[in-house]
Amino acid sequence: MFAGIVVNNESILLDKIFYYKVPKELELDIQIGQIIKIPFGKSNKLILGFVYNLMDSLESDVKNIKEIHSIKEKTQLFTLNDISLIEYIKINYLSTYLEALKLFLPPGIISGAKRKTKTVLYTSEELKDKYIKSPYKEIYETVKNNQGIFNKNELIEKLSISVSPVNTLIKHGYLSTSDEIVNRYNVREYENYEKKVLNTEQQSAVNTVINSNSRIFLINGITGSGKTEVYMNLVEHYMSKKKSSIVLVPEISLTPQMVERFKGRFGKDIAIFHSKLSDGERYDEWFRVKQGKVKLAIGARSAIFLPFSDLGLIVIDEEHENSYKSDSDPKYHVRDVARYLSKEKGCKVVLGSATPSIETYFETFNNSINLINLKNRVDGASLPLITLIDMREELANNNRSMFSRQLVEDINLRLNKKEQIILFLNRRGYSTFVSCRKCGYVFKCPNCDISLTYHNNGNLVCHYCGHRERSSNICPQCKSKYVKYFGIGTEKLENEIKKVFPDARTLRMDFDTTRKKNSYEDIYNTFKKGEADILLGTQMIAKGLDFANVTLVGVISADLSLNLPDYRSAEKTFQLITQVAGRAGRRKKPGKVIVQTYSPHHYSLQFAKSYDYDSFFDSEIKIRKAMNNPPFSRILSINLSSENENLLIKKINDIGINLKEEFKDGQYEILGPSPCIISKIKSMYRWQILIKGIIDNHKAALIKNRVYDLIKDVYSDIRINIDINPNSLL
Structure with a gap:
């Protein structure tokens, strides 16, 4: 037997299949997808490799072929069925074999990660009726009432005793020890999320996906139209057919809400998979899927590669988001991978968005994607009114604040009515850049061609490489004291809110406030419970979040995304404005949106104001065609x-x-x-x-x-x- 091996080396020169002989003693154990040790190079140094294929013979000369040394990891990390997808990724995204197959591996497996174990205590069944004197009796009874819960150290700490009596009970057979796996995934119970009666549009969407011969669908549903409930009904259907589902979200900030709803509906046996989890937690979730213990996974981009063997449904929520395309090798796009899996495994793929990407919507015209429209909000709620505020007029009227007069008035009105407000600014930090007004010097990162951003802690920070330095009031070039802070970020916005609305309880959600593990969920729950009046943040608050008491959304500067040097800038602006506007008025109370801009007549803002996606698409697609930009190239x-x-x-x-x-x-x-x-x-x-x-x-x-x-x-x-x-x- 011979094996084709992908070596664990990132050099482009080693991006090929190396062939080895399988020793007789390994022939019964070896499988595609295992990690093995092989002698490599002239020195025959032992390195790791992955079994990529197996065969009975080789066409080439086998006289000098080397033998596999040993199997390091017996688990089949990818299967023969996965090989075709690995090849697809390698070809379509110009990646190496190694980069592509690593997508299928549980985190840490190459460096030797293992399941976490714990040596726990049990009482002996044979000696259960035998009299035990103090002080051993209390120890015995504690273990008896908590079988398999405590290890030695935990028991000693709980009872404030020494290790000696515990060892005595073990020595004489009253207690026994067992090494058991500790699961590092979330088994928290959530409040029941009752199944809702679908309206006509939602039920039609569910029926279309289930009964249609098509495999790829786009649910183009306005914000608040109940797309999540459609997803849940589809997941429930495929669960009843003993099929698994993957639900993908673009932002980790959306995961707590999705987890809350899906676990509230389907119970705790749902895998969660995203980058904010530890490697150990993701490792255990991966194996939970591999062992067939769950039928549903919720996660970010990488969850698409979880090892489900019976996949029936893939949902990509907010399909237009950039985060679904990887910025590191291989630079795959989740939409393409999902489509390939649909073809290979026969599963259905549902893309959902209130503002579909131009490329996806374009495909609905040639029937590559089946279009499903949800045109109405659930419970009869109406879309919030969007008002464009021309900040040039504010400046002409001597208002130099970052808040227009209309926005201040509307915020005060909502605060008085005990309603909640979301303020969106897609730039973190305090000031965008720091400059000397005398000579024009701009404080720049020494490592990057980018200005440093001032943060409220007194640091100047590069948002590309992370360089930090203390801010200075002295210009390093002309030594003047005319140093000024220009532009605004979320930190400065937070300070201004506290000045203008001193009694408002404010939360900030951006990269700087969500570094800790559970910070997304903590901020989300605090605002949901009504323990804050204003939630301000970057694009992580602009989509998907559903708060019943939010009636006002303010976009502080719509021009940040509009003026990017990118052919997608108009599309991104339309999407951001429409998505963040959709956070307001999602229940009985009417919503309102204030969009502050210096370009109120731009077509993306005008169409966003009227929620007119089709007209925006018609305008944008003509520009794309004239410029020969995607989807035309x-x-x-x-x-x-x-x-x-x-x-x-x-x-x-x-x-x-x-x-x-x-x-x-x-x-x-x-x-x-x-x-x-x-x-x-x-x-x-x-x-x-x-x-x-x-x-x-x-x-x-x-x-x-x-x-x-x-x-x-x-x-x-x-x-x-x-x-x-x-x-x-x-």
Whole structure:
């Protein structure tokens, strides 16, 4: 028997299958997906590898073939069925074998992570009626009433005793010990979330997904139309058919709400899988799925690779979100992976959004995706009124505050009525940048080509590399004291709220306040219980959250996303405004939305004001077509970075000349080489080339190979980042 092995080494030069002989003693035990030890290289150093395929013979000469040394991990971490998806990811996202197959592994498994065990105490069944004198009796009775709960140290601490009497009871057989697995996942019980009677639109959506021969669906439902209840009914249906489901959410901040609802409906046996969990917790959740102990998983992007063997349904909520595309290799998109799984496993895929991505909605016109509309809010609630405030007029009327007069009036009105408010600002920190008014010097990160952001703790912070330094009131260039803080972030907004609305109880949800493990859930629950009046934050509060008492939403600056140097900026702005507006008026009380902007006549804001997605789509798709942007083309980004700027410029110019010669027939548009908009990050200079056109997988692979070949002599000095339809062109 022979095995094809992917070695655990990230070098692009080792991105191939290596073949080894399987020793006779391992033939019965070896399986695809196991971790094994193999001798590698001239020195035959033992390294780790993954069994990728097995065969009875090899076409090549086998005289000098090496043997597998041993099996390190017997669990089948990926199966023969997974191999086709690994190949799909490798080809479509230009990744290596290793990068693709690592998506299927439980966290920490390569470094030797194991199930957590605990040596617990039990009482002896044979000696249960025998008299035990004090002080042993209390020890015995405590263990008897808590079988398998305490280990030695916990028992000693509970009873404030020494270890000696416990050891005596064990020695004479009154107590026994057992090594048992400690589960590190959440088994918390949640309040019952009763099943609701679906309205006509919701029931029609459920019936369409279940009964249609189509496999891919888009539920285009306005905010508050009850998409989550549709998901729950679908999950319930597939559970009744003994099928598993995966429900994906884009933000970890949305996970507590989804967990609360789904566990309240279906019980505690639901796997939760996202990056805020520890490696140990995710490791245990992975194995819980592998062992078939759960039929439902809720999580972020990576949960799509959980090892369900009987998958019936994949739900991708807020499908338009950028977080569904990975920024690290392999740069997969969850929508594409879900579609492939649907084809391979026959499962249904439901995409849900009030503001679908342009690419997804475009596919509904050629019937690649089955469109389902939910046009009404549940319980008869109406969409909140959106008012655009022209901040140029506020300035003309001598209002230099970050709050328009209308917003201040509406906040005071809601505070007096004991109703809640959400304020959205998609920029954290206190001030956007710090500058000297005398000479114009801007405090910049020494490692990145980006201004430092002032935080309220007195630090200047780079939001790209994390560099921190204390702020100074003296300009380092001209030594003047005319240093001023410009722009606003969520910290400054929080301070202003406390000044203008001193009696309001305020919560802030952004990256800085949600670093701790349970911080999302704590903030969510505090606001839900009505223990705060105003919730302010970045985009993590803009979608999905459902608070009954929120009647006012304020968008402090709609222009932040509108002015990004990105062909998707109008789409992102429309989505953000519509999504955050949807947090208001979700029950009986009417809602209102105030959007502050310096560009009130922009088409994305005008269509958002009237919740007119179709008109926005019609306008945007014409611009995309005229500019030959996705979905009419693919954009391949070649991003090179190096600490050696001269070497970087020389090499990327060589690549540019080569590619322009290759594609001189005009079939593809080549932009660059040019410095990236952010030309340095973490002391690495950055240049890029963009190729636009109908780039198929074969052509993309040729381009990748050409790039690597042209820098092979300086490979250790230059980093390569190649992405198809990247989230950001910065």
